[in-house]
Every structure is written in structure tokens, then in C-alpha cells.
Amino acid sequence: MTAPLTLSAKEAAAELGVSLPTLYAYVSRGLIRSDAPAGGRTRLYRAEDVRALVTRRDRPVEAASDRALDWGAPVLESAITLITGDGLYYRGRDAGDLAAGATLEAVASLLWDSTEDAFAEEPPALPAFASLPPGLDPLDRLLSLLPLAAASDLRSVNRTQAGLARTGARILRLTAAILAGTNPSALPLHQQLCSAWGVAGPGTDLIRAALVLCADHELNASAFTVRCVASTGASPYAALSAGIGALRGPRHGGMTARVAAILPGLLDAPDPAQALAAHLARGDELPGFGHPLYAKGDVRAAWLLKRMAATWGADTRMRRAIALARTATEMAGTPPTIDFALVLLADRLGLPPHAPITIFTLGRSAGWVAHLLEQVRSGVLIRPRARYTGVRPA
Numbered sequence: 001m002t003a004p005l006t007l008s009a010k011e012a013a014a015e016l017g018v019s020l021p022t023l024y025a026y027v028s029r030g031l032i033r034s035d036a037p038a039g040g041r042t043r044l045y046r047a048e049d050v051r052a053l054v055t056r057r058d059r060p061v062e063a064a065s066d067r068a069l070d071w072g073a074p075v076l077e078s079a080i081t082l083i084t085g086d087g088l089y090y091r092g093r094d095a096g097d098l099a100a101g102a103t104l105e106a107v108a109s110l111l112w113d114s115t116e117d118a119f120a121e122e123p124p125a126l127p128a129f130a131s132l133p134p135g136l137d138p139l140d141r142l143l144s145l146l147p148l149a150a151a152s153d154l155r156s157v158n159r160t161q162a163g164l165a166r167t168g169a170r171i172l173r174l175t176a177a178i179l180a181g182t183n184p185s186a187l188p189l190h191q192q193l194c195s196a197w198g199v200a201g202p203g204t205d206l207i208r209a210a211l212v213l214c215a216d217h218e219l220n221a222s223a224f225t226v227r228c229v230a231s232t233g234a235s236p237y238a239a240l241s242a243g244i245g246a247l248r249g250p251r252h253g254g255m256t257a258r259v260a261a262i263l264p265g266l267l268d269a270p271d272p273a274q275a276l277a278a279h280l281a282r283g284d285e286l287p288g289f290g291h292p293l294y295a296k297g298d299v300r301a302a303w304l305l306k307r308m309a310a311t312w313g314a315d316t317r318m319r320r321a322i323a324l325a326r327t328a329t330e331m332a333g334t335p336p337t338i339d340f341a342l343v344l345l346a347d348r349l350g351l352p353p354h355a356p357i358t359i360f361t362l363g364r365s366a367g368w369v370a371h372l373l374e375q376v377r378s379g380v381l382i383r384p385r386a387r388y389t390g391v392r393p394a
Helices: 009-016 020-028 047-055 095-099 104-112 138-152 161-180 189-197 202-213 221-231 236-247 255-268 272-281 299-312 316-332 338-349 355-378
Strands: 044-046 081-083 088-090
Touching: 009 020, 009 044, 009 047, 044 047, 088 095, 088 104, 095 104, 095 202, 095 299, 104 161, 104 189, 104 202, 104 355, 138 161, 138 236, 138 355, 161 189, 161 236, 161 355, 189 202, 189 355, 202 299, 202 338, 202 355, 221 236, 221 355, 236 355, 255 272, 255 316, 255 338, 255 355, 272 316, 299 316, 299 338, 316 338, 338 355
Parallel strands: none
Antiparallel strands: 081 088
């Protein structure tokens, strides 16, 4: 008789995506059988029981990872973006290789797995600015105008994959125009930003590359928000508006504003390394440094900083910024993130204060559409369960 296939406690817990105490709770409830090998002190767990529990639709809530929504175990399948810890890949293509020459439109087509050019249509009309209060920042203006654009976009009811991709392309062009304060154009998206900001020469290529590097980052807060909204059958405009709302939070895309608040002071200090040491000694946060998904440092920032150093290597302020990034890595073990790189790019190009989050938003919109397409294709309503920790009924 063949012995049943068994797993160690760590292997069983990993397959279930739970902690060891939760695994033991399943055993005590009879959901998983365990065996004690002859002469052995470590119990083994029946693989068939573990895998049956993984696939159960009525799986107990506790079977979800204890911290699955907090940098924890994967919560859904996706074929869009892979983060390996030392690499970032869009549908198997290295994001750095793409950043070397691809436009955001080309990367969007890759992420969307498009079989046709979704950007072939004429640019859409821009809703009127006249009724908006003066002084709105670009993201508030975007959130105000996208619903107006949705109301006039009758083609957005097309729920086929091709129809959704074309709607996504229209939204990206509207997003570029609204963020830049211009009219929608058939120009490449990076050129629309550069024209609005008066950027020419090497800066144009750096902005193009930054957009590509921001295009997607797997299941971050904004992408998950887009997928949740898309799973309800809401319009692409509604889903992307929800993503923008999530992105602008200070722990997500809004991190760029926090970086911008401290970076000039560090760079302008007589000794940036000493200023950084004093900052850390006070216990102050260091936004723009350290990313949980990259043990060796954010590959997006490393790629962009290397290109910036090659462009402005003789510039004193650029040398101080690179030295500051090196010091933070050596002193605190926290390499720079894409937020730091975007703020530094805006600093070196003399861009307006909102430029870093503008680049982040426009670039990430391509990824949001990819997640929307994948979620709609799945036909699944995202509805996780909560582990109740309140007062039990009598």
C-alpha cells in the first residue's frame, strides 16, 4: 500500500497561505489529517487534505493568510506584472529594457495584450474647464472632469476586450491632456507632458522612460481598487477614477509630495550625509527610501537614477543627490524608491511641483486599464471575507 503524500508544517502552511497556528487549528477541527512518523518527533500533514482545503469555495475565513492584504500572500492570479525582488517584468518583458526605448502607448498595448492599436482613434474631446473652481490641482481637475467625459462617451458601453481597450486609450489621452492643462492630442503621451512643461532634449526621453517604469506594479492599492470597482461591472471611467483616489494617498503615489518636502533641504545642506544622519537620529521618517518588495532596492529607481546620472553627471546637485541615495543605502539600509527618482527628475528639469505625481498617475493609468481588462475577462466579483473580531452574539 502506497503511503499518503505528506507535507511538513511549513510546507502545508505555505500552500494554504496561513500561519502555523492557523494550520494547527485546522488539524484540531478535523479539516487536515496529520501523522507522526515512527520514531519521528515532527508531525506531517496529508497533502490531499491541504490541497482540498485550498480549492474549497466554502473554505473557512481563517484559511486566508493572516496578513494577505498587508504585503502578504497573493490574493488573486494575474498574468500582467511579475515582481521578483530584483526585477520587474511586464508580461515577461523586463521593464528596464522597455524603458530604454518604448513609448507608454506601446507598453500599454503590451500590458493590455491588445491585438489591435487601441490608440488609432482620433483623440476625444475635452470636457469644459469653465465650471471648475480655480486653483484645483491637476488630480482634482482630473477627478472632476473624468465623470463629465464618461457621460459623453457613448462608446464606453462596449464591454468587449477590444472595446474596453479603446475606451482605455481614450481615457489615457484625456488624462494626459487634463494633467497637462492642454487639449487632447495624437502626439505620444510623453510629448504632451513635455510640450506643456517646456521640456526638450534628454529630458524628453527621461520623462518617456519614467512613464514606462510607472506603468504597473502588480497588485498595489490603486490597482486592487480598480479591480474591485471593475468587478462590479462599473464603467472604465469609474474604475480609473477610483484608482486615482487611491493613488493620491500619502502612502502611495502621494509619497512624492512627502519626498519633495524633505529632499531640497537635504540636498542644499552643507553636508547632505550629515543632514541625513541628523534626520534619522531624530527618528524622522525617510520617505522615498526602502521598498518592501525589493530586497536590493527599487529597480525602477535604480534604472532611472543611472540614466539621470549619465545625463547630468557633471551637475553638482545631481552628484549630491546620488551621494545622498548611496548614503541612505549604506547608513539606513534603505535604497531609494521610484518616488525619490521622480522628485529628483522634476527637480533637475525645473518642473512644477505636481509633476512627479502627474507622471506617476499617467503612467500607472496604463496598468489600471490592464487590470480592468483582466478582471472583466475573469467574470469574478471581488468579495473577500472578513475575520470577525467583535462581540459574539449571545
